[in-house]
Amino acid sequence: MSPVASPRFGNYDRGILRAVPKKKTSHMKKRHRFMAGKGLKDVTALNKCSACGKLKRAHVLCPYCVQSIRQWFGNGFKTEAEVKAQKDAQWDEMNERLQKAGRKPLLKEDVEDLART
Numbered sequence: 001m002s003p004v005a006s007p008r009f010g011n012y013d014r015g016i017l018r019a020v021p022k023k024k025t026s027h028m029k030k031r032h033r034f035m036a037g038k039g040l041k042d043v044t045a046l047n048k049c050s051a052c053g054k055l056k057r058a059h060v061l062c063p064y065c066v067q068s069i070r071q072w073f074g075n076g077f078k079t080e081a082e083v084k085a086q087k088d089a090q091w092d093e094m095n096e097r098l099q100k101a102g103r104k105p106l107l108k109e110d111v112e113d114l115a116r117t
Contacts, residue, residue, distance in 0.1 A: 049062035095105035
């Protein structure tokens with residue numbers, strides 16, 4: 001059985017009209033095709049941080065230094081000793097409130113053990 005030549009397409013319809021895929025392209029094959037050559041690349045531009053000496057990406061802030069600056073801002077520009085003294089004062093105040101309420105005061109070691117588990 002041969003296809004009938006239509007006046008619209010002439011003799012071209014013999015090959016062109018049959019040029020269709022046999023099956024639908026799967027999602028996985030499409031993704032493989034679209035993502036070809038776009039995988040993760042190795043980071044080669046690495047430098048040492050001038051402040052702390054740890055390894056960091058070039059032209060990017062050191063994450064360790066940024067974290068310490070954020071903590072410093074969050075503490076209100078206090079030193080570590082001042083922050084520790086403030087936490088101890090809060091701890092003592094909390095234990096005093098517990099004693100006034102007739103409850104047993106908490107020990108720091110007990111709370112640290114609970115935090116680890």
